[in-house]
Amino acid sequence: MTTETLDIKITKNTQSRLAQTDFSQLTFGHTFTDHMLVADYADGEWKNFEILPYGPIALSPAISSLHYGQAFFEGLKAYRHADGNVSVFRPDKNAARFNKSAERLCAPELPVDMFIQSIAALVDVERDWVPAADGYSLYIRPFMFATDPYLGVVPSNTYKFIVLTCPVGPYFTKPLRVKFETKYTRAAEGGFGFAKAAGNYAGSMLPSRKAVEEGFDQMIWTDSKEHQYAEELGAANVMFLIDGKLVTPSTRDTILDGVTRDTVIALAKDWGITVEERRVPITEIVEAARSGKLTDAFGAGTAATIAPIGAINYEGEELTLSDPASREFSNRLLNSLNDIRYGRAADTHSWNYMI
Incomplete structure (x- = not known):
C-alpha cells in the first residue's frame, strides 16, 4: 500500500539531555533520546502522527493490552557513517x-x-544522538498495543503506535555459554512464536532466569513436542558452521524470521558458502562439536548482531568450541556487516535507508 507523505506534527524538547549523556557508558535499552513518535488507530484509520518530548503517556487502566496481551514490537538500528550521514538498516524487512x-x-x-516514514522522521530529529563509535548505534523500538478501555476478550478497535530510540553499545560483551533447554518451551506449533509478541518474552523470563542462575548466558530453545531440535536463542536466531556449511533452523511458526539472520544468509550465499535452512537435531550439533566439525556457532540478531557462542551444554556435558577470535566465518560476517552499515563498503543489496 502506498500513502502520501505523512503529516507529522513535531514538538521539540526545550531541554535536551544529549550533553549530559555519557556515550561511553551505555547500558543497552536504558538511555532514551529526547523525543518519541506517537500515532493512533481509530475509526479504521491511522492518524495523529506526532513527534513529541519523550515521557509518560496517560492511559486507562482497563486498556485491553494490559489484560489480554495485544502488544508487539520490532527492533532495528540507525548507524552513523564516516561522512556524518545516518542510515537505518533494512527498515522494509522490519515493517x-x-x-x-x-x-x-x-x-x-x-x-x-508509514512505518518507514515514522522511523525516518524520528531518527532525523534525533540524528545527533546516533553514536559514531564502531559497534555503537541508535536502537529503534517501534511497538503497537491495544487501547480499548473495557474488559472483554475481543480484538480492540483502537491502538497506539509508538517509536522510541536509544543510543546503544554492544549487547553482549563476551562469548556466550549456552545450554539446550529441554524442559521449558518458548513457542508451540500453531502459536505465535514467529511474531514479536510481548507475551513470548514474558513466558521466557522464568527459564531464562533459571539458566542464568546455573551460569549460562543464553538458552537454545528446542521444539515443544520432542525437545530434540534446535530453534533459536533467547535474544537471537542461532547459526552453526558444520563441515563448511552454514546450518540454521528453518523459519516456521515457532521461530522468528530474523532480519540479521536473513542478512547473514544473503552474505554467505554471496561468498559461495552452502546454506542449509532446515530442522537441526540437537544430536547433530553435539556430534559435530565432539568431532570438531562444528567450527563456528553464533547468535544473529539486531541487538546481538553476531554473538559468538563459546560453549554449549547438553544434559550436563560441556562442549567447548574454538576461540571466537580465531573463527574466520563469523569474524568476516561481523566485519562485513559493520562495513556496510557504517558506510565503509559498497551497499550492493541496498540495505541502508539513508535519512
Missing part, C-alpha cells in the same frame, strides 16, 4: 515482520511506507 505480528494478533497493519 513486513511488524505487519505479520499485527495480523497474528488481530491488530491493524501499518502500511510499510
Whole structure:
C-alpha cells in the first residue's frame, strides 16, 4: 500500500539531555533520546502522527493490552557513517515482520511506507544522538498495543503506535555459554512464536532466569513436542558452521524470521558458502562439536548482531568450541556487516535507508 507523505506534527524538547549523556557508558535499552513518535488507530484509520518530548503517556487502566496481551514490537538500528550521514538498516524487512505480528494478533497493519516514514522522521530529529563509535548505534523500538478501555476478550478497535530510540553499545560483551533447554518451551506449533509478541518474552523470563542462575548466558530453545531440535536463542536466531556449511533452523511458526539472520544468509550465499535452512537435531550439533566439525556457532540478531557462542551444554556435558577470535566465518560476517552499515563498503543489496 502506498500513502502520501505523512503529516507529522513535531514538538521539540526545550531541554535536551544529549550533553549530559555519557556515550561511553551505555547500558543497552536504558538511555532514551529526547523525543518519541506517537500515532493512533481509530475509526479504521491511522492518524495523529506526532513527534513529541519523550515521557509518560496517560492511559486507562482497563486498556485491553494490559489484560489480554495485544502488544508487539520490532527492533532495528540507525548507524552513523564516516561522512556524518545516518542510515537505518533494512527498515522494509522490519515493517513486513511488524505487519505479520499485527495480523497474528488481530491488530491493524501499518502500511510499510508509514512505518518507514515514522522511523525516518524520528531518527532525523534525533540524528545527533546516533553514536559514531564502531559497534555503537541508535536502537529503534517501534511497538503497537491495544487501547480499548473495557474488559472483554475481543480484538480492540483502537491502538497506539509508538517509536522510541536509544543510543546503544554492544549487547553482549563476551562469548556466550549456552545450554539446550529441554524442559521449558518458548513457542508451540500453531502459536505465535514467529511474531514479536510481548507475551513470548514474558513466558521466557522464568527459564531464562533459571539458566542464568546455573551460569549460562543464553538458552537454545528446542521444539515443544520432542525437545530434540534446535530453534533459536533467547535474544537471537542461532547459526552453526558444520563441515563448511552454514546450518540454521528453518523459519516456521515457532521461530522468528530474523532480519540479521536473513542478512547473514544473503552474505554467505554471496561468498559461495552452502546454506542449509532446515530442522537441526540437537544430536547433530553435539556430534559435530565432539568431532570438531562444528567450527563456528553464533547468535544473529539486531541487538546481538553476531554473538559468538563459546560453549554449549547438553544434559550436563560441556562442549567447548574454538576461540571466537580465531573463527574466520563469523569474524568476516561481523566485519562485513559493520562495513556496510557504517558506510565503509559498497551497499550492493541496498540495505541502508539513508535519512
